[in-house]
Amino acid sequence: MKKLVLITVMTVFGFTTINAQDVEFGAKIGANFGSLYGDNTGNVDPILSIINFGFYAEIPLNEKFSFLPELMYSTQGFSIDDRIKALNYLNLPLMGKYYVTKKLSLEAGPQIGFLLSTKGKLENVRDDFKTLDFGVNFGLGYKLDNGLNFGVRYNLGLSNINNISGSSDKLRNGIFQFTVGYSFF
Numbered sequence: 812m813k814k815l816v817l818i819t820v821m822t823v824f825g826f827t828t829i830n831a832q833d834v835e836f837g838a839k840i841g842a843n844f845g846s847l848y849g850d851n852t853g854n855v856d857p858i859l860s861i862i863n864f865g866f867y868a869e870i871p872l873n874e875k876f877s878f879l880p881e882l883m884y885s886t887q888g889f890s891i892d893d894r895i896k897a898l899n900y901l902n903l904p905l906m907g908k909y910y911v912t913k914k915l916s917l918e919a920g921p922q923i924g925f926l927l928s929t930k931g932k933l934e935n936v937r938d939d940f941k942t943l944d945f946g947v948n949f950g951l952g953y954k955l956d957n958g959l960n961f962g963v964r965y966n967l968g969l970s971n972i973n974n975i976s977g978s979s980d981k982l983r984n985g986i987f988q989f990t991v992g993y994s995f996f
Contacts, residue, residue, distance in 0.1 A: 833871045837958070839992030840864040845887040849971070850980035860897070862886035863988055869908070879906040879918065884927075887986050896936055898972075898984075900924040904948050916952040921945070922966060924984075938974065944984060945970040958994040963987070 841864070846857035865883030872878060881904045888897040906920035924944035929937045950964030968983035 835869040835958075835994040836866070836996055837869070837960070837992050837994035838864070838866050839883075839960070839962070839990045841962070841988055841990030843885060843887055843986050843988050845984065845986040846889045847972075847982045848968075848985045849973075849982040856890040858888050858890050858897075860886040860888065863990065865902075867992070869994070875910050877908040877910075877916075879908050879920075880904070881906065885924070885986070885988075887984055897930040898926060898940060899928045899930070900944065901927055902966075904966075906948060906950075908952065914954050916954070918948065918950040918952055918962070918964065920948055922948050926972075941970070941972045941974045943970065944968060944972050946984060950988075954994075960992045960994065962990045962992065964990075 843860040843863045844857055845860065863883065863885045865881055865885075867879055867881040870878040870880075881902070883902045883904065885900045885902050886897050887900060890896070902922055902924045904920060904922040906918045908916045908918050910916045922945070924946065926937075926940055926942050926944065929940060946966045946968045948964050948966050950962055952960060952962045954960040964987070966984065966986040966988065968985060970983065971981040972984060973980050973982040
């Protein structure tokens, strides 16, 4: 795992030094609409979370393509019987962007998530979930000339995050994200 993070960081810095004059850095904030999908999730309801924020670098590769690494704090989760379970992740999406027009882009790429903490009503559910979460993102972005940008994305969880002792159910995150960002340089 440490090797994967090190390789990712080196790749990002490698791209940054190659195209340093064109790299945009920014911050964004948004809302998540998340739930779990998989085995025995019929009584699982989605939740709306206002917490989704972090930083990004947009590294142009040519006129149409960019590499977009991000570091995002994300509160995800679900509800069972009106009891909310919040899963707090530090996510590292590594997105590719294709500009359909000068302002509109399609985005896709893998994501690794590190579970930081959990919150459940009257109970600690931290040990019920695995520490790592892998997924893939698909989305749309729209960037204004003044640096303001908007995004909508779906994170399709690929890894089983269930760590409940004695349970063979496979559970995966499924998150719709809506963000507003600003490129500051």
